Amino acid sequence: MDAAIRNGHGMTKLDDLQFVAPDTAEVEIAFRNVTKRFGNLVAVDNLSLDIHRGQMVALLGKTGCGKSTMFNMISGLMAPSEGEVEVMGQQPFRNFNWYRGKMAIVFQTDRLLPWRTAVKNVEIGLETLGIAPAERRDRAMHWLETLGLKGHENDYPHALSGGMRQRVSISRAFATDAELLLCDEPFSALDEITSKRLRTEFARLVRENGKTAVFITHSIDEAFDIGDRIVVLKRPAEIAHDLRMSDSVSSEDREHIRRTIHASLAA
């Protein structure tokens, strides 16, 4: 680890790096002075963060730093203790049903319904949108094929491998065509090669379909593969670095960034 980073200069240097133009698109997700407590434990501490439409943000942080808690507040499954979380101009916890069809989640584990076949699992979101059965099936089949699961549509989850199951769950998220995709370490349970292939595929699909995506991870490599923007969190969910990445970032700079992130995660 180089000395400049260790004595603190590295941080300043890193924060000065501006890799892409400032955000002009509208704000899709806003954290305003958000604190979340569980009893005495502060899981998120006075966090402010804007995520803009069309961004693909990797939230990177060590285990237990409050990533899932942030995620749950974005998805409306949890209310902030203080401050405001706004997604598309609404409050997710309060106006829970407003987001029907507007956000989709890929969870850490596949969370497939064991009593439904692969294609029926993909259809669940479309059912809540009241889409007719024939179209539901077409759309579900389209996404299963896109993720390489043609021929497995009628398999029950127990007959699929872990990687295949996670692909079904990605299909399920894309099928509703929601503009916001939330992912909580979706590939962390898979082997490295499958994980790498799926996240590259995932990043490509997000870009091609013009989605906004928040991708939680504790792996620096994964954050680099996925994010246009990498938000590094320290405990309890405070921002350590906020980095914009683009293809023009030189490989030396990348290496430098990687080492700096590594250092602040290790701290």
Added chain:
Amino acid sequence: MTDVTPSRRPYDNPAFGVARRLFWVAAPFVLIATAWQIASAFFPDFLFPSLIHVFARVFDILTTWSLFSSVLATAMRILGGLAGAFVLGAVLGLAIFSFKTADRLLTPTLTFFQGIPALSWVVFAIIWFHGVEFRILFIMVATTLPAFTFQIVGALRSMDKDLSEMVMSFRPSRRKYFSAMVLPAVLPEVVTAWKVNLGNASRVVVVAELVGSSGGVGFQLLQQQQLFDMAGALAWTLQLVFFVLLFQWVLSQFERMAFRYRAVSERG
């Protein structure tokens, strides 16, 4: 010579497999029957009647409408009581699961009810109500309701939180949430509850039929007791056992069909 029939060992033959399974289904019953038959050779007929005698009575019951209608009446009472307890139990169970107040009020009450013996309900029913069928229905529901309710609450509480959150994340209507998540998640335990309660109900029903019913297996058993007719008592008892086995089998078939999605471990 192109037509070569592969040679098969006898136990590769599917018919052999079926026969072997049938043998193991029959074996325990054959064992009991043999023991009984041996006993009948040593004891007087009114204690251990010969099985031939008993089967003649069974046949008689099955083929005589006035007798067989008693079996049907009892079967209907069991199913009616279970259906009533199930519907009520589902409502109470959902209430206990959804509202804390309902939980606080109903759970201790039902636990208290669970301690009341079936015979007490028979006495209460006779004092409170007039119609025989209503009395029986009341006893059946009262005795099976607590267990049914608790089993449904247990099924609801053990519903997978992660899966339920996943379904919620799509913002389903209440109705959709119930049909896509709650119902399929609790169904296996509900079927098990039916199986367990079926056994209980079939034992309670004969007691309930002592409230003045002029038909039914319980009534017939009482007659046999007064006549000191062991063959008759056995024949009537067997009717009830047959019914329970038949209905268990129907439920098992339903399980096999409805829960095909479950993984089967080769180690069992």
